Amino acid sequence: MTPRSRTQWVLFIVITVAAIAAMTVTAMLGRWQLGRAQEKLDYQAQIETRAAMLPLKGADLPVDISAEGAALLHRAVALEGRWLPEHTVYLDNRQMNGRPGFFVLTPLLLHDAPVVLLVQRGWIPRNFQDRTQLPQVETPSGWIQVKGRVAAAPSRLYELGAGESALGSSRIRQNLDLAAFRSETRLPLWGLTVVQVGEASEGLLRDWPVVASGVDKHYGYAFQWFGLCGLIALLYVWFQIIRRFVRPRRQRTP
Template structure:
């Protein structure tokens, strides 16, 4: 039994509208992913150009942070002089380097010639699996030190089941470090940024930091998937709603 012409016409309109909506949505999502990729590329180029600028000293870093330009300093190189404040050293747990679990060592640095203090991500140390509460041994030199590094955001956060830093009390081993809470607890005039220390292994720590990547390849991959789905919808529509409509009558006449 063949469908009535009216019902067939309504079905054709519904399928056509659905296909047009599907093509429009998937094409729009593909273009959006390409736009995100372009934004990431532009940001990556900005970071690269910043890294090529002359290194900042502590006074310039503190001045720019006070002016609210912390974000504009991201990835700038720095050469700082100051005093370590080892009594406030924090060990961020569950951090990996070269696939091994351990701690990121975070120590505040009192910048020379200023009242400002900056958190320095000094390096990575392995975990003691026999005693998870044991703090690794690291060397923290006394007196004025020179630190070479790059400006970064405060240490990234990992998911945690507890209520955050407040649930960990004054423990030196923490899952995360909230900058505002740490500033309030220590009463230190911390900058709204951190510094990732660069260089080879020293003072009991490794510094094989991962390369900063914008993740633009991910957006290209998503765009390819959306455009592929868009093309598939269009191809299926053309085949079932146009090509087969012409093939079927010819077959029926030939039979």
């Protein structure tokens, strides 16, 4: 074997090993994305199963959610209680139907449970001429009924500066931490919140986004990884086998 042939053979081995490694990695990433998609599908089915269960009453809610809090998420609730409007909070820079405004959160004192639930009551537009002006929200007095679903605390947005309070008003905030709000209000706040559902009322919209699994994203990523794996295989076969071995033999054939 000549030095040139030896060099070409070593190069062929290196390229083969690299191609096999690249195909293995991309195929594994594709399978991982398919696994993530299946996990999301299972979680979506779990959400739909919980939503179809009978609504929970206030007396059905455990005071300590450390053990079963995750199993309560997305469960429907039918509550009876009394609003505590003096602790209403307006979360700023929240959108509904593409419009910016406030999420309005008010604690609900239950009549049949020793806890207070923080209810995400709905969305209301803001006054862009006076950013510190609070919009008018109707808050019925006395005992009322609230239908909704159990949810985690509102998602946190990036914020600068003041942190929990914003725009000089403790009512208008960028984010809300349940533990900090519990200490601030001295209320026995439950560890989860409730998203109120139903038609628009009290000046609030309730067109909440549908909880989606996002499985299409994982299928798209899996397609890209498997496509890259196939492309590497095709390029390897063409340049390292067909052009190196098959075509030269055909050219030597008389």
